[in-house]
Amino acid sequence: MASDAERALTLEDGADPAEVNAFLNKGFGEALGLEFTELTADWVRAQWKVTPALYQPWGIMHGGVHCAVIESVASIAASLWLGDRGHVVGVNNNTDFLRASREGVLHAEATPIHRGRTQQLWVVTITDDQDRLTARGQVRLQNITETSALGNK
Structure with missing residues (x-):
């Protein structure tokens, strides 16, 4: 039987997109307002609305939002591809504005x-x-197969 995480990471097989987005957007993704529109092991698409809450002091969207979205979308895509073999963590993010x-x-x-x-x-x-x-980024991710080691000293 698939775990909640495995069920939540697919829009195929009649999954409710609202439920998938609620699972994926816990924490920072929710603050960004990301909405995942396509999820496969070969590509992920998402969208969000530019709002004043995402501005830098000069009234344009903060570049860090691009970095965060790029990291989030790449991480979800890499996780889908890796599947139940483990988790991924970003180790490098290069973003051009x-x-x-x-x-x-x-x-x-x-x-x-x-x-x-x-x-x-x-x-x-x-x-x-x-x-x-508007922006382009490249993210390198580490495949972690011993997931219990994540976040431990």
Whole structure:
């Protein structure tokens, strides 16, 4: 029988998207307002609305939001691919900011560059409603098979 986490990480087989998003957006994802729209082991898509709560002092969305979204979407994608073999943790995130955003909905899409035994590398692109590239990031993730060691000294 599939665990709650395994059931929550798929929009296939009639899963309720609201339930999947509620599971994935605990904590920081909820603060960002991420909505996952497609989830597979080969790509993940999500979107969020730019709001003043995400602005930096000069009235445009903070670059850290792009970094956080890129890390989140890549991590979910890598987790789906790794499946029940373990968990993933991000070990490097490089994000390029290409276009400022003040409003609208932004869309993130993660696709794999490399998926290996110990590490994965994913690229995430962020576009606006006019399909203009606003940011691009690359995240390297470590595959952890001994999950009990995570967060311990």
